[in-house]
Amino acid sequence: MRVRFWGTRGSIPVALTAADVRDRLAQALLAASGRSFASFGEAYAFAERELPFSLSHTYGGHSSCVELETGHDEYFVCDMGSGARAFGAHVLARQGGRPATINVFMSHVHWDHIMGFPFFGPAYVPGTRIRIYGCHEILEQALRLQQAPPCFPVAFDQLGASIEFVKLVPGQTREVSGLSVTPQLQRHSGDSYGFRFAAQGKSVVYSTDSEHKLEERSETERFVAFFRDADLVIFDAMYSLADAISVKADWGHSSNVIGVELCQMARARHLVLFHHEPANNDRAIEGLLKDARRLEELTRGAQPLQISAAHDGLEIGL
Amino acid sequence: MPLSHLSYDTARVLAPRGRLDHDNCEGFQADLAPHLQACERDGLALVLDLSGLDYVSSAGLRCLMIAAKQASAHNSRIVVASMQPVVSEIFQISRFNLVLEVFATMRDALASVSPQAAAAFDRG
Numbered sequence: 056m057r058v059r060f061w062g063t064r065g066s067i068p069v070a071l072t073a074a075d076v077r078d079r080l081a082q083a084l085l086a087a088s089g090r091s092f093a094s095f096g097e098a099y100a101f102a103e104r105e106l107p108f109s110l111s112h113t114y115g116g117h118s119s120c121v122e123l124e125t126g127h128d129e130y131f132v133c134d135m136g137s138g139a140r141a142f143g144a145h146v147l148a149r150q151g152g153r154p155a156t157i158n159v160f161m162s163h164v165h166w167d168h169i170m171g172f173p174f175f176g177p178a179y180v181p182g183t184r185i186r187i188y189g190c191h192e193i194l195e196q197a198l199r200l201q202q203a204p205p206c207f208p209v210a211f212d213q214l215g216a217s218i219e220f221v222k223l224v225p226g227q228t229r230e231v232s233g234l235s236v237t238p239q240l241q242r243h244s245g246d247s248y249g250f251r252f253a254a255q256g257k258s259v260v261y262s263t264d265s266e267h268k269l270e271e272r273s274e275t276e277r278f279v280a281f282f283r284d285a286d287l288v289i290f291d292a293m294y295s296l297a298d299a300i301s302v303k304a305d306w307g308h309s310s311n312v313i314g315v316e317l318c319q320m321a322r323a324r325h326l327v328l329f330h331h332e333p334a335n336n337d338r339a340i341e342g343l344l345k346d347a348r349r350l351e352e353l354t355r356g357a358q359p360l361q362i363s364a365a366h367d368g369l370e371i372g373l
Numbered sequence: 374m375p376l377s378h379l380s381y382d383t384a385r386v387l388a389p390r391g392r393l394d395h396d397n398c399e400g401f402q403a404d405l406a407p408h409l410q411a412c413e414r415d416g417l418a419l420v421l422d423l424s425g426l427d428y429v430s431s432a433g434l435r436c437l438m439i440a441a442k443q444a445s446a447h448n449s450r451i452v453v454a455s456m457q458p459v460v461s462e463i464f465q466i467s468r469f470n471l472v473l474e475v476f477a478t479m480r481d482a483l484a485s486v487s488p489q490a491a492a493a494f495d496r497g
Contacts, residue, residue, distance in 0.1 A: 269432040275395060297468035300435050312431050312467050346466040353459055354428070 056257045056373045057124040058287060061145075062117030062138020063365040065263075065293045065308070065330035066167050069116040075336075079110055086110070108366075109337035115367025117141065118167035119263060119330065121289060125254045129232045130157040133250065133261045133289075138367060139171025147176050154182030158231050161189035162263055163247035164197035172198055173207050183216035188223050188231065190238050190248045195220045223248075239281050241265035242274075243307040251281060257373040258284070260323075263291045263330045266307045267317070269300065275317070282321035286373045289365065290314040292328035292343065311347040318360050319351070325361040325371070340364055376404045382489040385417045386479070390425035393433030402436050409440060413447040418486040422479055424455040434469050441473055450474075454482035 062068075071079075086106055092098040102111045120138030122145075123131040130146055132139070146155050155177050162168060177183045187194060199211040211218075223229060225248060228237040238248040242265060249262035260282055268274055282288050293299075293308035300310075311328055318326045328347060331340050344364040351360050363369070379386040387408055393401055412419045421437070429437075441451040452474040456464065464470045476482035484491040 269395075269435045272395065295468040296431055296434065296466075297438075297472045300431070301438060301472060310431075310467075316431055349462065350466050353462060 056126075056254055056259065058259060058289075058371045058373070059122040059124060060120075060138075060329075060365045060367060060369040061122060061132075061142040062120035062134075062136040062171070063114060063329055063331060063367055063369070064116050064118050064136075064167075065291070065332060066118070067333050068118050068137045068167075068170075069333045071113055071116075082110055107341065109341040112366065113337050114331055114340045114364060117367050118170060119162070120171060121261060121329075121365075123234065123252055123254075123259060125234055127233050128156070130155060131160070131231070131234055131252075132157065133160045134162055134168045134263075135159060135170075135172040135175060136168050137171045137174075140174040140176075141367075142171075143174070143176035143178070147180070150177075154180060154184070156184040156232075157186070158234075159185060159187045160236060160250050160261070161187060161191070161194055162241075162249065162261070163189075163243060163245060164191055164194060165245070165247075165264065166201070168264070169198055169201060173202050173209065178214045178216045178218070179209075181215040185216050185218045186221055186231075187218065188221045188229075188236070190223050190225055190240075191246070192222075239277070242268065247307075249281065251285070257286045259373070260285045260288045260290075262289065264307055265291050265309060266299070266305070267309050267313050269313075275320075278317055279320045282317055282323050285318075285321065285323040287325045287327060287371060288314070288318050288321075288323045289327045289329045290318070291330045292347070292364075293330050293332045295343070311343045312350060315347050315350050315354070315360065315362070319354065319356060322358055323360065324358075325363065327369075327371070328362070328364045331364070376408065378408060380417075381420075381483055381491075381493040383417055383487045384420050384483050384490040384493075385412055386420045386422055386483075388422040388425055390427075392428045392430075393426060393436070394428065394430035395432045398430075398432045398436045401433070402440070405436075405440055409444060409447075409449070412444065412449045416448070418450040418452065418490070419444060420479070420482045420486065421451065421453045422455050423453055423460055424457065424479075426457065426460050429460055429463055431467065434463075434467055438469070438472055450486070452476060452482045452485060454479050 117138035118136030119134040247264040292311040296310040296312040454476040
């Protein structure tokens with residue numbers, strides 16, 4: 056199984072500004088002072104290996120959209136945030152004119168998780184099949200609403216693809232074209248659902264827009280069971296712990312610290328920090344990643360936990 | 374986690390030991406409650422000497438935050454001091470160093486409470 060991140064930002068897409076790019080270039084030039092590069096390849100290698108990720112790359116700006124590639128002809132994707140536009144272009148290029156079948160798993164219908172659907176190219180291609188899975192009753196209504204006048208020029212009914220909505224039941228596992236999926240209720244305004252996927256002996260948990268109340272031990276245990284032995288946990292790490300349980304309590308999100316603790320308790324193998332706070336720049340996100348890795352190091356048990364911060368374009372093979 | 378206390382004039386000092394985590398934070402909160410009430414009643418500050426604390430989890434940090442909020446709402450105050458390096462790092466990683474008043478030494482913490490508390494500490 057391969058996991059590909061098309062959108063990783065929380066709440067609203069963000070973009071580097073002209074000033075951001077200029078400042079990065081200036082910092083990179085400073086870092087390269089005294090060096091000379093005979094080719095683009097040498098300069099590329101310097102940028103790749105010697106500059107911090109937060110300077111040479113960006114965690115990116117699209118809102119939630121994560122693809123799971125299982126080797127099946129069909130596509131599998133979690134959420135239709137603004138990253139769905141790039142995911143759609145990828146599908147169209149890969150299909151080379153053949154209609155695709157795409158299975159979409161919706162955590163919830165807040166705007167940042169549906170806003171990419173009107174820009175999802177395959178939805179306009181006749182012959183394409185799109186199955187949208189979720190636990191919310193209002194899933195179809197929400198997707199139709201955002202394409203209704205005066206918000207968007209193309210109505211949902213004008214889309215060329217065949218679109219089907221499939222209701223999932225929390226706690227009940229369903230097989231979808233060789234991929235098993237189990238939804239779990241999460242604490243978030245209007246409810247959200249995490250998904251545990253399994254195929255080919257590997258398991259991935261997609262758990263975003265989920266707040267964890269530390270005083271409810273049974274809730275902690277419920278999530279530890281949901282994450283148990285997962286190969287990969289994609290986790291809402293929007294805030295610092297202090298923010299998540301004080302000034303931003305009840306905002307429906309979690310922190311890097313709680314991600315580390317839950318994954319350690321569950322003996323998960325790889326934690327991916329996800330749904331980055333839009334106010335955080337790349338350096339701040341890199342700081343949260345370093346903090347999480349240090350906490351894991353300080354509290355490591357028998358099994359180490361690998362930790363990454365998701366960025367648009369990240370691919371993880373399992 | 375049994376909590377005995379020392380008094381330094383306007384400060385009451387508690388020294389939790391071991392681990393403060395999901396398994397024992399409820400008990401810690403219950404053990405802390407009478408000391409908080411005494412501080413609120415007598416107009417004292419509560420100083421937590423963390424030199425014997427080996428580890429604190431998110432649940433333990435939440436207990437500390439709730440206690441500090443409760444104290445603040447009742448004209449009292451909680452400060453923490455003398456953290457072991459691991460606990461100090463956990464405070465920084467979680468940004469709890471921005472939530473609670475943190476001091477490097479007990480004397481610094483007591484001096485922040487009152488000159489009398491620091492003087493009492495100096496007298497031993």
